[in-house]
Amino acid sequence: MLFHLGEMVTATASVADEVLELLGNEMNYNVQVVSPEEEDRELLDSFDISFGDEGDEEDWVVRPPVVTIMGHVDHGKTRLLDTIRKANVREGEAGGITQHIGAYQVQTELEGEERPITFIDTPGHEAFTAMRARGAKSTDIAVIVVAADDGVMPQTVEAINHAQAADVPIVVAVNKIDVEGANPAKIRQQLTEYNLVAEEYGGDTMFVDISAKQGTNIDQLLEAILLTADAALDLRAxxxxxxxxxxxxxxxxxxxxxxxxxxxxxxxxxxxxxxxxxxxxxxxxxxxxxxxxxxxxxxxxxxxxxxxxxxxxxxxxxxxxxxxxxxxxxxxxxxxxxERNAELASRRKRVSLEDLDAALKETSTLNLIIKGDNSGTVEALEDALMKLDVGEDVELRVIHRGVGGITEGDINLAIADNVIVMGFNVRAEGKATELANREGVEIRYYSVIYQAIEEIEQALKGMLKPEYEEVELGRAEVREVFKSSKFGTIAGCLVMSGEIRRNARGRLLRDSVVIADNLPISSLRRFKDDVVEVREGFECGLTLGSYSDIKVDDVIETFEMREKPRA
Structure with a gap:
């Protein structure tokens, strides 16, 4: 049936969802493509396990709100968390960027009653979009931190989009109000574009002006979180x-x-x-x-x-x-x-007859093994690397990813597949280092995600086939033609512009029409001396390889091919 539909597949091949649905229609079956979550639910059902709240409503008790702190790099998210829980995570982090997700519970007081709040600390760097999106899904309230002196930035918008897509109430913390040039009113104005209207402007979003460094208004922020939770959510479990x-x-x-x-x-x-x-x-x-x-x-x-x-x-x-x-x-x-089946399916390239031509063209592949100190970081790094776009001639493949140190198994896999091993905040174990050195496997260590992405992007660009462009060197007009038994046809020329170089390439123009192209300037002389180049305004004699059809008033244009730097 698939052969008739133009798909060249075997019985065990993976096909796209649309092809399956089309095949089902052809054979009078109703094919439903389910998401991994639905498949998971089905799996749990087969073990008589339900994922969700059970029991009578009277068993349910009030639970603390789960809060995710989001926002742009360097707007003070980790400093705010530090201030809230009086600890210091940030100092030990490379480049001052949060590279892990942590979760903490703090106690706060509202109307004389002790209330706990759970905070999830999600990294602010754009590469952690995958983690942040998940952070928003496991969260009840999102606190968007915006620096009062910096304004709304791309990742601020991204964080707002995540929170709104997950249908999570938002509290805005306007940070750094103690810094020169801080303008909290401007932030309120900017955020109205994203449907976040402050209460004082008649909206329903709570804005709190804070200074994480000085500890200003932190209690008001915690209070705003609890008030938002009480007003907008029924938090019971x-x-x-x-x-x-x-x-x-x-x-x-x-x-x-x-x-x-x-x-x-x-x-x-x-x-x-x-x-x-x-x-x-x-x-x-x-x-x-x-x-x-x-x-x-x-x-x-x-x-x-x-x-x-x-x-x-x-x-x-x-x-x-x-x-x-x-x-x-x-x-x-x-x-x-x-998981393994899904990975194999995504790795296996399906090639139709139309694609065959493209598939047969040579594409360079950079194979990577990514090892990191925790699963969120590895996933975020892979996500960021897969988004690198350097054209169709080069492909990036992650053949293995994992958590923990680089082991001998990783190196053996790298030997078999000609792979670079990336260690993010992890090192190779003793024997693995020896094996890598012996087999010439390259291990790159990183602790800041920007650096890793930058280096891989440069590596991919380096694998692209060089592009050359033609650079014009000079033009000369033929004033006299000599025949020589030793050198063949010699053109006596005057250099009109630029310079004529020996061993450059030339083309012959007659009445502005190209008569011959890509000829070598094989010998170049001024009077009886061999020279390397002749500049504008000087006369010279030259030969165009073995080409002999040269006439007076012809123009010789010389050029060279230079490698073009890629954008």
Missing amino acids: NPNMEAQGVTIEGHLDRGRGPVATVLVQRGTLRVGDSIVAGDASGRVRRMVDEYGDDVTEALPSRPVQVIGLTSVPGAGDTFLVVDEDRVARQIADRRRAR
């Missing part, structure tokens, strides 16, 4: 069911193994529970809060680090507690198999 939620971050710890930062969305997570997070499974051996203290149970909206998983889950993966380890393992295995 059932703590009496098996825990379910989302993985915010995962990394490989040398002493503790895979560590996942999870946010419990419903139910209560306890030490000893069998858990499955993405394609990782295991048992909760230990739970740690943001201060490194052990906790035995985590209620809804509580972020904790979980130790005891078999592998590192991805940022944004859902996690849930199941009855026994065996079920957790089966769900993880099925998810892994599905």
Whole structure:
């Protein structure tokens, strides 16, 4: 059937969704393409597990709001979080950019009542769009930080779009009001373009002028978050069911193994529970809060680090507690198999007859293995690299990605596939370094994401075939033609403009029509001396290789091909 439809495929090949639907129609089947989430739900249904709130409404209790801080690079998001929780993450971060997602819970007071708020710290660099988008999905309220002296920037707009797409209420924190040139009123005015109208202008968005550095109005900001949560959201969850939620971050710890930062969305997570997070499974051996203290149970909206998983889950993966380890393992295995199939399908290029010509043209491929210190960073880096566009002649392929140090396995894979290994905030283990040196595998280490993207982009541009452009050197007019038994036909010329160089290429023009092209200037003389070049206004004698059809008043134009720098 597919052959008739013009698709050259075998029985085991992967085809596009549209082709499947078309094939279904041809064979009178109704084909529905489901998203991975729906497929996941189906998988859980087969184990009689439901993902969502269960139980009667009277079991539900009020939970703290989960807040994501978003905004442009260097507008003070991490400084604001530092001030809120009186700790300092920023100092240890390369280039002052948040490269990890962290989650923290702080206590604040509203109308004499102690209320906790959970904060998710998402990186501000544009490359972390993938992580930030997920941050917005696991979040109740978005705090958009805008610097009063800088105004609305591209990533501010991007953050607003993420929050609005996820249908999340927004509180705007106008930071750096203590800096010279700060203009909070201008920020309010700029943000009206994005449907964020301040309450004082008759809108429903709360704006709070703060200084994260001086600690000004931080309490008012926390109050605004709680008031927005109370007004716009019904934040309740059932703590009496098996825990379910989302993985915010995962990394490989040398002493503790895979560590996942999870946010419990419903139910209560306890030490000893069998858990499955993405394609990782295991048992909760230990739970740690943001201060490194052990906790035995985590209620809804509580972020904790979980130790005891078999592998590192991805940022944004859902996690849930199941009855026994065996079920957790089966769900993880099925998810892994599905992931592997999807990866193979995306790697396999489908070529139709029309594309065959393009496919046969040689394309250079840069193969990469990306290893990072946590899953969110690896994913964000891959996402940013895949967006690099340097033309169709060069292709970037990520053949493996993972969390943790660079191992011998990575180097062996690199040897087989002619690959560059990238380590982001991780190093190669001893034996892996030896193997890489022995086999000549290149390992590049990075700690700032800008640098990694820049270098890979330059590498891709370097793989492009050089482009040449013609540069005109000079023009000479033939005044006399001599025949020589030794040199052939010699043109006696006057250089009219530029210069005539020996070994350059030339073309012969007669009455402004090109008679012969790409001829070599094989010998060049002034009187009896051999010369390398003759400048404008001087006379010379030259030969055009073995070409002999030269006449008086012909014009010889010389040029050379120079490599053109790519834009």
